[in-house]
Amino acid sequence: MTSSSGERMLDVRGLTVRFPTSDGIVQAVSDVSFALSRGETLGIVGESGSGKSVSNLAIMGLLNRARTVISGEVEFKGRDLLTLPPDELRKVRGKEIAMVFQDPFACLHPMYRVGAQIAEAFTAHSDAGKHAAWSRAVELLDHVGIPNAKSRARDYPHQFSGGMRQRAMIAMALVHNPDILICDEPTTALDVTVQAQILELIEDVKREFDIGVILVTHDLGVVAETANSVMVMYAGRVMEYGPAAEIFRHxxxxxxxxxxxxxxxxxxxxxxxxxxxxxxxxxxxxxxxxxxxxxxxxxxxxxxxxxxxxxxxxxxxxxxxxxxxxxxxxxxxxxxxxxxxx
Ligand SMILES: Nc1ncnc2c1ncn2[C@@H]1O[C@H](COP(=O)(O)OP(=O)(O)OP(=O)(O)O)[C@@H](O)[C@H]1O
Ligand SMILES: [Mg+2]
Known part of the structure; x- marks a missing residue:
């Protein structure tokens, strides 16, 4: 293992995203630069429409390249993700950089058992057999705090509570020991007590897996609880960026x-x-x-x-x-x- 806390993993420089539409060009993200190190939680905050999600989708290569004009650099472990061929990008996505979204229901297939979906995410990027993949799913569900993980892995998503579904999504994101976990409004759909538990889980996972976390939220309270650094976005631009303690104090x-x-x-x-x-x-x-x-x-x-x-x-x-x-x-x-x- 060469990884160590504090190691710089992600360097985003001058990221700009434009969507040509029939009404004109949507200037969704303009000249956004930031960095992320191992062991760091970066909170990205801003009102709705400020470009938080689009920035992260661009980093993940999840925007349709044919309908989007993207420029800048997204350097991840020495490679520019914006110019990586699609098959190599696919290997990074989900494996080295994983993402958790606001609505776990939208990401989990209703007809498949939760454990099977995590197992499938595992086999997608590894040679693991069915049995090993299922064991990995159970192990991760247990790790993220699903009680009786062995039997609950056989449940369907609707048998899980909202908080448990989000835990399952986090388990799925961790399946390949990623370096970076991007969480886009991971707690917005949850009630307040469950929100706090999920944030705590993300922090635990960050420590245990020694990863970097990008936490996107419109809620500064969420950021105040967990982030080491904060980037405030407005209208697609960075308004303020620095250590969280600094930004909250001054x-x-x-x-x-x-x-x-x-x-x-x-x-x-x-x-x-x-x-x-x-x-x-x-x-x-x-x-x-x-x-x-x-x-x-x-x-x-x-x-x-x-x-x-x-x-x-x-x-x-x-x-x-x-x-x-x-x-x-x-x-x-x-x-x-x-x-x-x-
Ligand atoms: N595919 C698209 N085509 C055109 N415009 C888009 C597209 N995707 C996003 N946008 C626009 O880009 C801007 C930034 O959107 P984005 O989703 O990043 O905001 P956000 O900060 O994540 O907001 P929220 O807090 O509501 O999630 C918005 O004006 C949005 O309407
Ligand atoms: Mg968003």
Missing amino acids: PQHPYAWGLLDSMPTIERRLDALVPIEGSPPSLLAPPSGCPFHPRCPYRFEPCATKLPPLKVPADGAHLDACHLPYDKKVELGAQRAKKVAA
């Missing part, structure tokens, strides 16, 4: 402030939540300049015309894309913190 971008102020916490009463006014733009014709400027209470002269670069401001500790001078952000951040505490 958020720099007005959009991140907006997300944080609309998130319930123990300190913040529900009636003190401040939703972000307006709604995300259409990506057929995103606003000029900073895409957030039409909704930003702090916009000033350059925001409507100039795209702010993603950079570390002088004295700042992490990347953000906003024209406000750093001193001004510190001042506004302090005012915000006072308001939250009041």
